[in-house]
Amino acid sequence: MSEIAESEMTFWDHLDDLRKILFRIAAFITILSLLFFTYMTEIFDNVILAPSRSNFFLYEWMNRMSTKYPVFPDFCVGKFQVKIININLSSQFFIHMSTSLWLALVAGFPFIIYQLFVFVKPALYSHERRNTGAAFFFGNILFYMGISVGYLMVFPLTLRFLAGYNLSSYIENSVSLDSYMDSFLMLCFIMGLIFELPLLSWLLSKLGILKRSFFTKYRKHAIVTLLITAAVITPSGDAFTLMVVFLPIYMLWEISALVVKK
Numbered sequence: 001m002s003e004i005a006e007s008e009m010t011f012w013d014h015l016d017d018l019r020k021i022l023f024r025i026a027a028f029i030t031i032l033s034l035l036f037f038t039y040m041t042e043i044f045d046n047v048i049l050a051p052s053r054s055n056f057f058l059y060e061w062m063n064r065m066s067t068k069y070p071v072f073p074d075f076c077v078g079k080f081q082v083k084i085i086n087i088n089l090s091s092q093f094f095i096h097m098s099t100s101l102w103l104a105l106v107a108g109f110p111f112i113i114y115q116l117f118v119f120v121k122p123a124l125y126s127h128e129r130r131n132t133g134a135a136f137f138f139g140n141i142l143f144y145m146g147i148s149v150g151y152l153m154v155f156p157l158t159l160r161f162l163a164g165y166n167l168s169s170y171i172e173n174s175v176s177l178d179s180y181m182d183s184f185l186m187l188c189f190i191m192g193l194i195f196e197l198p199l200l201s202w203l204l205s206k207l208g209i210l211k212r213s214f215f216t217k218y219r220k221h222a223i224v225t226l227l228i229t230a231a232v233i234t235p236s237g238d239a240f241t242l243m244v245v246f247l248p249i250y251m252l253w254e255i256s257a258l259v260v261k262k
Contacts (some may be wrong), residue, residue: 021115028111032104040096048099048184051156052082052163052175058156073240075164082163086177095181102185106147106192110140131206139199146195149248150188154233157241158187187233194249201256215257222253 036043050056059080066077086092105112113136121132159180163173204210215222230246 018119021119025108025112025115029101029104029108032108033100036103036107037096037100040100043103044099048181049084051151051159052084052180054080056156058152059160071240075161076157076240080160080164082159082180083174084177084180085174088178091177095177099181099185109143110136113140135199135203139196142195142199143192146192147188149195150191154191154245155184155187157244158183158233161241190233195252197252198256198259202259205260210260212257212260212262215253215260219253223250226250226253 051058054060059076062072062076063078066072117132117136163175166173201210226249227242227246230242230249233245
């Protein structure tokens with residue numbers, strides 16, 4: 001049985017505890033947002049806008065490798081520069097604020113999850129608390145790994161292909177600030193969620209919903225589905241970019257199969 005509190009808590013007691021936790025989360029995120037807001041110019045120049053220039057480390061590495069192994073598609077190598085423009089009067093100010101909040105949520109993700117765990121902890125069995133601690137640890141690692149893959153690989157390759165795509169020689173490519181940030185945040189966040197697949201599979205296994213036979217039976221279906229997913233995330237038509245996105249996602253599928261009960 002779950003451990004019984006020394007005194008029974010009423011609904012309003014639980015609601016008051018939840019209010020305190022939400023207040024702590026809001027205060028923490030607000031402080032982080034203000035910190036990111038203060039240094040946003042440096043963050044934009046050196047981190048967020050870095051994939052828009054040729055000196056981004058992934059592009060430099062591809063240029064070096066292409067001299068030895070000419071396997072990269074044309075759009076991946078050579079000089080690259082994206083001209084980012086602002087077409088709305090208030091966009092720069094609101095993006096300054098919204099990006100500060102998004103970065104605060106990403107940086108404060110472990111704190112948010114931990115505070116929610118503190119709220120539900122009294123209702124858990126002792127062995128469930130231990131399992132939840134492990135899930136908390138690996139869930140955070142997987143989330144940040146996904147964010148990193150999205151920033152270091154998926155977004156730069158997608159940006160490089162789309163920014164260099166020409167429908168007509170009379171059209172000059174200039175990327176709006178809003179469009180750039182929408183793609184940046186969406187791709188990084190999607191990859192962060194996709195990398196939680198092993199954790200989700202483990203939780204479903206603990207609940208008795210998912211078994212390893214599912215992965216064996218539907219492996220071929222998964223390969224096709226993941227290829228389609230990778231093609232949607234990266235609209236480039238070349239096999240190299242498709243594999244760069246597909247292989248990490250497929251590895252997550254296989255890892256999920258390993259952590260699930262037989």
